[in-house]
Amino acid sequence: MKKVRTRFAPSPTGYLHIGGLRTALYGFLYSKMNGGDFILRIEDTDTARYVDGSVQIIYDTMRDSGIMYDEGPDVGGDFGPYVQSERKSIYTEYAKKLVELGGAYYCFCTPERIETLKDDAGNMRYDKHCLKLSKEEVERRISAGEPYVIRQNVPESGVGSYNDLVYGEISVDYKDIEDGILIKSDGMPTYNFANVIDDHLMGITHVIRGIEYLSSTPKYNLMYDAFGWERPVYIHLPPIMKDAQHKLSKRNGDASYEDFVNKGYVKESIVNYIALLGWSPKGNVEKMSLNELIENFSLEGIGKSPAIFDETKMKWLSGEYIKAMTMEEFKKNAYEFLKQSKAYGKYDEDKLLSIAKGRVQIYSEIAEKIDFLEEFGVYDLALFENQKQKASVELAKQILPQIKEVLSTLTEWNNQNLFTAMVELSAKLEIKKQALLWIMRIAITGKESTAGGATEVADILGKEKTLERIDYSISLL
Ligand code: GLU
DSSP states (O other): OOOOEEEEOOOOSSSOBHHHHHHHHHHHHHHHHTTOEEEEOBOOOOGGGOOTTHHHHHHHHHHHHTOOOSBBTTTBOTTOOOBGGGGHHHHHHHHHHHHHTTSEEEEOOOHHHHHHTBOTTSOBOOOOGGGGOOHHHHHHHHHTTOOOEEEEOOOSSOEEEEEETTTEEEEEEGGGSOOOEEEOTTSOBOHHHHHHHHHHHTTOOEEEEEGGGTTTHHHHHHHHHHHTOOOOEEEEEOOEESSSSOBOOGGGTOOBHHHHHHTTOOHHHHHHHHHTSSBOOSSSOOOOOHHHHHHHOOGGGBOSSOEEOOHHHHHHHHHHHHHHSOHHHHHHHHHHHHTTSTTTTTSOHHHHHHHHHTTOSSGGGHHHHHGGGGOOOOOOGGGGOBTTTTBOHHHHHHHHHHHHHHHHHOSSOSHHHHHHHHHHHHHHHTSOHHHHHHHHHHHHHSOSOOSSOHHHHHHHHOHHHHHHHHHHHHHHO
């Protein structure tokens, strides 16, 4: 069997959005599960849509997300160049061949004539006017320097069919396909031409791309057939929706991979979640590393219906990755986000991160989870009342001075010692340990719920600050 070769062929038009990254991911997974090659090709022939810097964004995003290619503009390979604007002469050569084969023709129609072909809605269907020009006339007009385009010669009747591995049998009437432009007047190819030439010359066996190309594929097949080339296998992917009506798209300002990374999502969770947008794994397991995705991916699992992008679910997945991380990894990844907290720089970083770890799904939630340490002030004394924990304002009044007493004599200030001392005190006072810890937490934070237990928080605050806050709380009571 031929070696599987897939490609990701983005146009450099800005950030790499979620849909684009999913296409890349599926191409990557399919090639890797088959021991094949994954190729990156930059499709930059539409100069009007070109955005400076976006090629670099594509390289960076793919590296950063782990969806790495074997061949591409910046890594090389035997089938280059991998940037379409550097392949102009190749397209010209093949366009000429296609004209000779009858699959295309030169068209000299002026913009004014094209204008007259438009219907009321502004839609244009080219009328094959230039198809009847003789070879001699074409040559004469080209030599005379007349501007021209090259158009595909689509049969006026008949049906183009192929079998898409996701959508099944696709048939399109040729009468519904127009003689589209293959080479523009500036000599640049259109996507419609370049994708065929490149996929063939680069040895692409499986074309994996968005559903928007499903119905144009018969016209690409006409070219494969005219050249006598083997058609690739086609796998078109279902759209990704923001909700039932709206497609997720960068044009609507929807978030890109980079935006989600900046928002504090665990990178692996973004890739993992994107894999599930249109593909369902066989078992129930949804949390999968890139290697596990390679092991489990299958074309049969790709569905036809639109996938809904559910950020809440991605956030949940991100939280699962955080839970599974070692403290070391968490620290490395979360550090930049820790800096956004008011508590940053004031307390032991490891301890701050350790109380935050179990409580956040994305890194950017860290600040809001630990800011409380720096937000102590007047609070509602009713917070001491908690029937379930058997705590009350009255009890707080009685035991806070004793808590203070024990804490002030504690020599080694750490969570373990603090906890032991508080448990011993509760036994001595014959009250529930939960009641004591509840009262202690309120007294040193003014909040009924915080990241970290009462003694963990006291450990972070340090002896001096803890005692100060208890004094303050005693003064309120
Ligand atoms: N350049 C096309 C796009 O960005 C690629 C389509 C394809 O994969 O063939 O939509």
